[in-house]
Amino acid sequence: MRTLVKVFAVAAFVLTLHPSAASAHPMDFSKVRLVLQGGTVKGTTEIAVPALQQVLGADFTAADHDVLASYLREHIAASADAGAWPLTIGAMTTREADGMTWVTTAFAFDAGSAGAADFLFEYDAVIEAVAKHEAQVVVTDGSGDTVVRGVLTDMIPAVTIHPQAETGLGDMVGQGFRHVQDGADHLLFLMTLLIPAPLIAVGRRWAGRRALRGSLWAVLRVATAFTIGHSLTLIAAAMQWVEVASGPIEVLIAISVGVAAVHVIRPLVRGGEDVIAAGFGLVHGLAFAGILAELGLDGSASWPALLSFNLGIELAQLTVIALVFPSLYAISTTRWYTAVRVVGAACVLVAAIGWALDRLGVHANPLAPVEDAAVTHSWVVVVALAALAVVAVGRERVAAEPVPVS
DSSP, X not given: XXXXXXXXXXXXXXXXXXXXXXXXXXXXXXXXXXXXXXXXXXXXXXXXXXXXXXXXXXXXXXXXXXXXXXXXXXXXXXXXXXXXXXXXEEEEEXXXXXXXXXXXXXXXXXXXXXXXSOEEEEEOTTTTTXXXXXXXXXXXXXXXXXXXXXXXXXXXXXXXXXXXXXOOHHHXXXXXXXXXXXXXXXXXXXXXXXXXXXXXXXXXXXXXXXXXXXXXXXXXXHHHHHHHHHHHXXXXXHTTSSOOOXXXXXXXXXXXXXXXXXXXXXXXXXXXXXXXXHHHHHHHHHHHHHHHHHTTOTTTOOHHHHHHHHHHHHHHHHHHHHHHHHHHHHHHXXXXXXXXXXXXXXXXXXXXXXXXXXXXXXXXXXXXXXXXHHHHXXXXXXXXXXXXXXXXXXXXXXXXXXXXXX
């Protein structure tokens, strides 16, 4: 009965981790691409119609080219020491993605003789009216290398472009970190692999606990296996050595999360988390490469840029481990860990099923708002898990204290 009470207590605690409203959505960002060609800077900007409706009115449609062109002229600019560069708005095209229409608008600046000099690129379309909106700026330099140059926000609506030294490696590290941080499926997969680290599998059940040193070694093995797996396929796909459709990859990622959750409940094979991390790491690497493709970096990113992006992924992974594993290990020293393990794995399994059904087109994921909010406020999960560790360890110590005899 006491174990059952603990299970319900942990379940209720887990439910408190998630805010009720979603705050992340594809329409919250735009994509800006700049191509540096001597005395000309060509570019495109891609914005979702729902985002444009927030600034141009609810009746705006993708067919209102003149309205959009007039708006963009007021919110795109480039300048050097000699002054502002003339801007030309070009053709507009549309595409359907993420359940909405996106409008891509071409533009160009006449840089004249200052084309090889540093220049300031200013962009605040939608950003100026919607504080949470962001724009990713991708730059292709004269040598053909493409990198992410920065993310523009309401606080930072401009970025300096350096045509002669456009490496942007720091921005690539940030992009790798950011896309792990914002990916609920990648985060849950990694966190689920960490849960069994303090445990020992005996047959088909968890029947023992590792000491701290053994647990840290288990974490190192899992992290290394995942790193090797996703690095191999990230590089292969980003360099276009292999090509795999994104749809099946997204489904396989959902399956990977589900398999990891099942392993947490009942070990599938001895040392299974290492095998799962390495095998499904290959799948996650293809998804990371898909992110590069969305940014326009597939086949065009330089090796330093590609390795910097991968470094960002590793830093994000290490950050997750550093923030989560100490709490998990502390709880594993108490009788609460069984409840934490089972309830946590059950929640992850439900999320994985929701992703799989959604990505297969069977049913829209009903947990999407909860997942978006949890990722946006991930610090709440970290703090709550740490609080649960403090409570579990404290209760265990109180229970272990001898009762004074009067």
